[in-house]
Amino acid sequence: MKIAELSNPVTSAWFRDQGLRLDASPYVSGALKVKKLLERLPETVPLASLTVGHNGGIFNGPMFRRVYLTDPKHSVPFLGTKDMMAADLTGLPRLRKADAESAALAYLKLKPGMTLISCSGFNAGRRAYVRPDMAGVWSSQDTLKVEPDPEKIKSGYLYAFLLSQFGEALVRGSVYGSAVKHIEPHHITGLPVPRFSERVETEIHELVEKSAALRARHQAELVAATKDFFDSTGLSELNELQWHQQERDLGFEVANLSSFSLRALNFAPRAQRLIEMLGSVPGQRLGEICLGGHLGSGVRFKRVDSDPENGVQLVGQRQGFWLRPEGRWISPSHAPRGIFAEDETVMIAAQGTLGENEVFCRPIFVTGEWLNYAYTQHFLRVVSGTPDIPGAYLFAFFRSEAAFRVLRSLSVGGKQQDIHEALRAAIPIPIAPPEDRDRIATTVRSAYQCRDRADVLEDKALALLTKAVEEAAG
16 A cells, blocks of 8 residues: 655645545655655656657557457557567457557557556556557557657657656556556646657667567567478478467367376367377477476465565566566565576466467467566476486477467366466477577577567666766766
8 A cells, every 4th residue: 555755745736736636646646746846856857748749649549349369461560559569469359450550549559669658557657668669550549659759859768767767657647546557648748758858868768679679689589489480390381480370270080088087178289280290290298398397387386475676576476477567576585495497498378268469378488587587386387407408499389379379278277277287398309400499599598688688778778867867866
């Protein structure tokens, strides 16, 4: 629960400044405190004076009936409020192209350099930068788009301000609503944006742009590694897997059942054909590869909350797929060692439901800076015990559509699904020649080095902006 600071009490003048709003959000979020701080700066200008485009450059969109398709020829990638935080945009849902390009929705097409703000739902107020590889993606009406005018402000600088602690307080202070939070374009048009010298703003902008380019490179290299995986193992056709264009799994028979499973999904013909294809080339079973490593879920433990100085950030299934997780901080001294991951662990979201856009059976890769996080028991940990089959190589496979469909077919459970313990160990993993394996693993490692470097540059941009504001405010 947030409370007002006794050293900075809410005054009646604040109510007038906020249009006599009586909900607590603008007063305890720090928004008023930040506004008073920014008033001490030599120059601030309203956000709306720095934007250009539809509705003045700050807009969301109309509610509309969404028709999803799977054929890339007739659809476009579609970004929702959860997806805008994702590091890997490969599996985005696809909106019907005819609808997206219509006059009613065409302006929802993203442009690199825009800032996105989630404007509806529990997590209203989160921000993201439209990086180069997001060009050609459409966004939902639940996302505010802020399009900077390049003749008035640099896009990276504006994003850095909105992402900073100052922008955070101002944007969060604009949220209204109880059960379902909302922000409307007119709520943020007057946000005060500080202006500094051309040198300072350009330096911050260039750091943000370099960070965005590295994140785009991260995405491109992962896609290239997965393609290389199937090309190198003689299964190039799996790079263009048209799952929904195949005949549905209706009315099939299964012989020679065992006590492992009686669930029809575990024997679905489409998935079985995939498993047969994977097993038709040289390879090993996943369980064999993980002998001496690990193939199982994490440990269950009691969460004891801690402050960031003495704790570790706990990453769950949802936050694990974000660019930067926002998990709770827990005390590592009150948790078992199994909360951490070994280098090059493939973490697969192993509890969830079978919705097409759910993270259940999607993987993340733990290396670099992400080794500092703790992870919940809901991830299936895949750790290679075979030195010449590294985790980076395995990840190139598990992030593919083919692996996703195979894992989904191994589901067990009721409402909350899990991945069958015996069947997952039997997944055939194609093994490419040694030089190909090394190349694929190197590409994946390079992608994650780009991601870590992108975070460093973004943090540096925020630090420069914070320093500029604090020095100008005296």
